[in-house]
Amino acid sequence: MFKVWQTYCRQVQLSAETVEKVFAAAQQRTLQRNELLLQEGQVCRYKTFVLTGLLRTYGQDADGSEHILQFSPENTWTVDAESYDRQAPCAFNIAGVERSELLLWTKATFDSLMNELPELQSLSQRLISGTVHSSRHRLFSALSDPPEVKYEAFVRSFPDLLNRLPLHMIASYLGVSVKTLTRVRQAQWHRG
Structure with missing residues (x-):
């Protein structure tokens, strides 16, 4: 699993020291197909990196219809940002589409790592900015x-x-x- 993480980190240009420190602070988890990582109403306590597999973030209507907001394949991050940032109950679910190997960091751990490692802070800001831009384009496409x-x-x-x-x-x-x-x-x- 470390090699997958290491390869990703090289692509986003993190130093070897940062790669090691961030990996050492992570919890590893296997998520089965259709298993929930996060359920509506829970607080999102982890920032998650998908090493292998595929996740989906979705909400449900009162009639049970599913509306998928995001797919997270290998080498991507996922989090319910609003719940994670505010430490408040979330409105969405995150579940495995396939069996997935994940790295998870608690908010306290990840915040501490970002304070200690400026290049991780910079990567996080680039990822957030990219997510905002793609979300705006996707919303416009959905409407028009x-x-x-x-x-x-x-x-x-x-x-x-x-x-x-x-x-x-x-x-x-x-x-x-x-x-x-x-x-x-x-x-x-x-x-x-």
């Missing part, structure tokens, strides 16, 4: 783009997730019905 454009953007952004996700999860992420997504995919397949 037809299903075909949403699906094409998903394929461009997450080509390696297409074969790992069931159709109903992709539809939920895009905010369309499975029937609509099936129609869009068939039309694209026929075009080309």
Whole structure:
């Protein structure tokens, strides 16, 4: 697991010292398929890095319909930021789509590491900024783009997730019905 972490850290240009310190402070956890890492109403106590596998962050309607906000494949971070920052109950769930190997840091531990390691603070700020930008683009797309454009953007952004996700999860992420997504995919397949 350390090698996966080390490879990621090299890509984001963290020093060997930071790589070791941050890894040593982490808790390792295996999450099974469909197992919850965080359940609506709980307080998000951990910042999580996905070493292997795939997670989804989602909310549910009163009728049980699932609305997926985010997928977190390997080499990505996940957290319910509002709950984590405020240490208040969350409105969303985080669960395994696949069996996943994770690194977790408590808020106190991660805050301490960021105070001690300026390059970790800088990485955290870059990740937050990137998340804000992509969330704004995704929200605008959800409000303005037809299903075909949403699906094409998903394929461009997450080509390696297409074969790992069931159709109903992709539809939920895009905010369309499975029937609509099936129609869009068939039309694209026929075009080309």
